[in-house]
Amino acid sequence: MxxxxxxxxxxxxxxxxxxxxxxxxxxxxxxxxxxxxxxxxxxxxxxxxxxxxxxxxxxxxxxxxxxxRPVIEQRFWMMDKESVVQFGYKGLEWGQEPYNNFTxxxxxxxxxxxxxxxxxxxxxxxxxxxxxxxxxxxxxxxxxxxxxxxxxxxxxxxxxxxxxxxxxxxxxxxxxFRPDEVALTVMEVVNLPKEKINDRFNLEENQGCTVEIFGDSTKGNLGTAFLYTNKDSLNIGVGTTLSSMIKAKLKPYDLLDYLKTHPMVKPYLEGGESAEYLAHLIPEGGYxxxxxxxxxxxxxxxxxxxxxxxxxxxxxxxxxxxxxxxxxxxxxxxxxxxxxxxxxxxxxxxxxGSFIMKDLEKYKDAAHIFEKHPQYLRDYVPMMNRAASKFFTVDGTSKREKQKEVLKSVTDERGTFKVLKDIYRAWKAVK
Ligand SMILES: Cc1cc2nc3c(=O)[nH]c(=O)nc-3n(C[C@H](O)[C@H](O)[C@H](O)COP(=O)(O)OP(=O)(O)OC[C@H]3O[C@@H](n4cnc5c(N)ncnc54)[C@H](O)[C@@H]3O)c2cc1C
Known part of the structure; x- marks a missing residue:
């Protein structure tokens, strides 16, 4: 040769x-x-x-x-132990040519x-x-x-x-590469009949959904989990930077098991059959x-x-x-x-000169900041969940009073100055 x-x-x-x-x-x-x-x-x-x-x-x-499937909905979950704050976007235009993305x-x-x-x-x-x-x-x-x-x-x-x-x-x-420059991610393909997928994710034929899960999915460590719909299977996975994994003594497969049995996630997988287990590194050092x-x-x-x-x-x-x-x-x-x-x-x-380096440059400090200040996923996600629970509970308190209570609970827990500093730091990381 x-x-x-x-x-x-x-x-x-x-x-x-x-x-x-x-x-x-x-x-x-x-x-x-x-x-x-x-x-x-x-x-x-x-x-x-x-x-x-x-x-x-x-x-x-x-x-x-x-x-x-063409993805028509992207969901983001801020997940605590028994609750989740959700936001996202669903658009039928993504289900038609020329589409946006696909699983x-x-x-x-x-x-x-x-x-x-x-x-x-x-x-x-x-x-x-x-x-x-x-x-x-x-x-x-x-x-x-x-x-x-x-x-x-x-x-x-x-x-x-x-x-x-x-x-x-x-x-x-x-x-x-240093352990903070790579994430170790494990994932599983879980077979599930397509009718069940469509029912559970509120989808119709040839429509897909992605869910990115932050917070308790990584036990508050820097990283994320995902749940994506295929035709007749789901991809579920979770990863954190190697440095977080070492620091928190996490075992990747234990983390995946934890995620699969989490009360917010488990109902989506019910009755599914594990088809494949995979593990891989992701380069996350950025710019x-x-x-x-x-x-x-x-x-x-x-x-x-x-x-x-x-x-x-x-x-x-x-x-x-x-x-x-x-x-x-x-x-x-x-x-x-x-x-x-x-x-x-x-x-x-x-x-x-391309979007690649422009985007990496935009987020050049993000991973380092979130790694150094673990409070964002570890503390704020649970706080967000408690605040949402309080705000949406109808108990005869006026809405203005509720707003005050929610704000006070956050500043009491972390201190006003620290909260303001955290907001400024997060804004700087992603601006
Ligand atoms: C769990 C996980 C989830 C992800 N999710 C997404 C997502 O949803 N969307 C997204 O856009 N990206 C995602 N990514 C990132 C994406 O997978 C990678 O960025 C992408 O695959 C990079 O492509 P590549 O061709 O550079 O490398 P790879 O896809 O890794 O391909 C490298 C190839 O080189 C071959 N190879 C390596 N060494 C040798 C050698 N010495 N000789 C011969 N062959 C060799 C390998 O076998 C492999 O086929 C994810 C990554 C992981 C791990």
Missing amino acids: SEKFDVIVVGAGPAGTSCAFVCAKNGLNVLLIERGEYPGSKNVMGGVLYRKQMEELIPEFWKEAPLE VLRAQFDQWFARKAVETGALLINETVVTECIVENGKVIGVRTDRPDGEVYADVVVLADGVNSLLGKQLGFHKE RSVPKVAGNGVVVVGDAAQLVNAIHREGSNMAMSSGKMAAEAIIEAKKDDNYSEASLNRYKDALY
Whole structure:
């Protein structure tokens, strides 16, 4: 296998496949290498796939892609031990073309997407691990794989090898991630007849719902849980930063069991059958953790470049966009026959000018602030629940009196000055 390609893409997740797809569509000779038995076989996602970035690659993909349900409702729960404060948005326009986003099962979706890249001209090799980049005179010129005679060469190697990116580490682009830069998430796929899903979530045929759950879902630790509807299954999962997990001595599967038996969640799962258990890391370091993304003969895309907006649970869309931007930079580099870092920095410039880095920059302090000040999920969520219970209980107290009581209960518990400081800090974190 000592052939030379224009481009070698390592990893057939959304980032790698997008890059391979665009390069192949533009006539480049592309090799896409995946360590799994097939693309998606090792991949984990809560399950929301965003329409916009996918549509830029394959217009009207929803007519043929293996999707679960178009999401028409997004709910947010601030959950305490026996109560929940809810808000969200439901819009029927999201259930019609061109849609907003969809739930997906990655094992099916990634396979289909990689097939599209192959139909466009990319060569896909499964069950092959790239063990290292081949570097000569400071330039990446190919990769070494675990196959016999497994060296392959290319003008550009694209690192789309996911959150751990051992290859990025080998090149010195990033160090070992700190425990506060990654979240460990566990999830389960629970089979349930579609009629039950529709009844429980108040949905009709081909309508989906997502629920993001904060507070007691992580026992007040920095993190979140989710409950998403597929056609005839639910995805339920929970994760916290590794540092929170270590500090609070949490065991991920215990946390998932706690969530599944929580009185606010359990009724949704009643009668369901566990079909699959999955665990994965999510890069959540944000703006400050993004490593070097272009070097001589190499670019880094998707999770390997830490491109995840944890506040808005966006990752797959950033993976796809970065893969596409990297491909466009490679196509330009090919025209000049120049694959130097300076030439491939076109990708870096595009990335930093895009919504990806703008959004990561906006929230650059959020994760660090919420990690350092755990009161937001630990104290305010229960306070919010107690306040709502008090406010909505009809007991002959006037509404003005109630308002005063609710405000007083919050300031009494934490102190007026601290509450004001917390509000200011939270506003600064997300402004
Ligand atoms: C539990 C969970 C829930 C999530 N929920 C959402 C969500 O709802 N919406 C959303 O948009 N994002 C979500 N994300 C984030 C999203 O899954 C990622 O951002 C996205 O998958 C990143 O794509 P990627 O292609 O960069 O990496 P991956 O999808 O991780 O793909 C990397 C690929 O590289 C392969 N690979 C790795 N190393 C090698 C090697 N050395 N040789 C060959 N192949 C290799 C892997 O097998 C894999 O196929 C979630 C993540 C998790 C863990």
